[in-house]
Amino acid sequence: MGRKLLLEHINVPGIETLEVYRKMGGYSAAEKAIKTMQPDDITEEVKKSGLRGRGGAGFPAGMKWSFIDKKSEKPRYLVCNADESEPGTFKDRYLMEKIPHSLIEGMLVSSFALGAKTSYIYIRGEYFYVLRILEKAIEEAYAAGLLGKNIFGTDYSLDVHVQIGAGAYICGEETALLESLEGKRGNPRMKPPFPAISGLYASPTVVNNVETIAAVPHIINITGDEYAKIGVGRSTGTKLISASGHINKPGTYEIELGLTVEEFIYSDEYCGGIKGGRKIKAMIAGGSSVPILPAHLITKTANGEDRLMTYESLSDGGFVSGTMLGSGGFVIMDETACIVRHTWTLARFYHHESCGQCSPCREGTGWMEKVLHRIEHGHGSMKDIDLLVDIAKKIEGNTICPLGDASAWPIASAIRHFREEFEYHILHPEKVKDPKHFAHEPFVSSKLENV
Amino acid sequence: MAKVTIDGVEMEVPDGTTILNAARSVGGDIVPPAMCYYSKLEGSGGKCRTCLVKVSQGSTNDPRPMPKLVPSCRTTVMDGMVVENITSPEVLEARKGVVEFLLINHPLDCPICDQAGECDLQNLGYKHGAAATRYEEERRTYKKIDIGDKIKLHMDRCILCYRCTYVADQVADGDRCHGIINRGDHAEISTYIEKAIDSDFSGNMIDVCPVGALTDKTARFGSRVWFTKPMDAHRDCDNPKCSGKVVVWQKGEDILRVTGRKDAYHEVDEFICNTCRFEKKKASDWVIEGPRHINNKSVISANHYEHLKDIKEDVEKYQRQVASNINKA
């Protein structure tokens, strides 16, 4: 059994209430931090812990906090990114729904560390029922004096507001989120300036993911050094993984970073193996935006080492043979899945979600979707495959925000690793007429046969 | 002051200058094309990505190259920065991609578009685009919309540069009702439920629009621009915010169209009011100063423009190239 921090008490009945949460030790980290520590000491602990942002990019949280402009006269803000819209990712929802106070305690400790007196949780529009859960928890916290004026009898005061989005993926990008929070159209901003200098209402702001913020009280409880002992190298601590697809036990799991991918997929503690004992075809390790990997690169890296669930090991081999931990949206596809159909589905998503500000993403996402639609429906031609690779290349790196890259990577990697499947669709249009084509007649490329 | 090198040309500019404006201070081929930036509109730029350049040395203090191409209109120079524009194959490749993206859904209806001949997209396409399209899909289309009684919005042609929305916000005062609705490639310019924009300065949207998406209804289909004579003119305008300094586009003695005075980068010197633009169409309304010197290089508009010589040289160079290729073959 791996060590559990975030989900340790997930099965305790009533853990969503303040009473039970406190009985299990909740808010002791907040009390310790606010009563006995200096804000900078907390940042220091978070730095020592090695905690990296859990929203996708994996940027060290303590370092991000230390960038906040302390010389500014303006108020400072902490904004929690609960927009969670990356296909395949549903961990933040689980945490907020089951243990809402863990996020609120995290907000309290983190806001105190940053010197924020007002903080926001920006939650995606589709999580309306979670909004209700959070609002109830916040109400409880105010009633108990854990939010509001003079918390724990100190002169620290904090207000936390929850703001619901309207269901746009792009509002998860931190600067689009800030625009939306200010009541504007959710277009990402040009950077610099970064939010730490000029964020919400042009004031110094830190944006962190739900899981990042919820990890902070645990770091205070066990100390940064202790937290850093969990995991491997620069991948410290525990991480929530949302597992889905053709596995026996889909769900949200807390793992110690450094677990092998093999154990995560096949052990009964986690995914419990591939459904129906079928052959594995592909893995998306960290949400829809990261490169897809074929069977032979899942449990081993290209040079034969065990692939681990860490930022470094998953990205071993770069984009040629690696991927990314991303947000921890872990999707497994077996031999009955159609990679072309899957890639088209993702292309449709990015096309729909592009904000349309910059030309390569606005036009390129729609173009790629249309070409993939043709290939999947048996109307493609061979030159379409290289066309897709070229469009993806011309979007990547040339846009305002990473959504452009996120739309290009899944397509480029699918073609890199599953070109034969694309060719099959073009050469055998009659075989792919039925939308469930590979469900009846699994397709395994010649490369895969040897796995 | 900061010393910058762009395509091997050294220059010194005040701190805080953008790469694009540094290049413009020298002029010529080192200036990246800009489809969305407009120096007179705050917040503009960064969107179209035609002005992407490569920073091969960040500064004297931190000489590392920047990891990605950067939009020159929104990136400020550092002392010792080295920038590659047309000397970088990577930049040219990316720019070609951007031009292609801007064109895939464009109707290519230049033969019936009033902007033809003074269109930034046309010029960009000639200079950086490919001769044929790789786009086989259906192009998106919209209904034509009236923005007030003087402006026509032809959304099919729009490149979503956002300039007109900045004009609505910053130049034409009044309720904020002109903006962008929807997302991605289904985004469109809209005056909320086609509510007319009535402001004395709304007509400037037409001038800032780089393409033929916003056109002057009082001049639409009047004439191809290259058959009209651009003349500098002024009048004593009683609108205190309007200088009354314009360009009148004449055919014979008739004034077909009135616009602001545009510089080499197609930016107007000053914004003008709607009365000057839409209502003063008689030669007697104006004091005509003399022919306008247009120094924007444009292939279609060659007849009237000063760069005839350059263009001739370009064509000759191209002909020589073709000839030598044929000889080699």
Ligand SMILES: Cc1cc2nc3c(=O)[nH]c(=O)nc-3n(C[C@H](O)[C@H](O)[C@H](O)COP(=O)(O)O)c2cc1C
């Ligand atoms: C298109 C796009 C969508 C994103 N969606 C989310 C999201 O839903 N949740 C999230 O935490 N971060 C999301 N991010 C990442 C955020 O921009 C930001 O990096 C993150 O919230 C920072 O928090 P962290 O450092 O704690 O990970 C998204 C980024 C992009 C480009």
Ligand code: SF4
């Ligand atoms: S990359 Fe896409 S989503 Fe991001 S700013 Fe540009 S158009 Fe908008």
Ligand code: SF4
């Ligand atoms: S209508 Fe013209 S000015 Fe307005 S966004 Fe479109 S192209 Fe730009």
Ligand code: FES
């Ligand atoms: S002019 Fe710089 S991005 Fe458009």
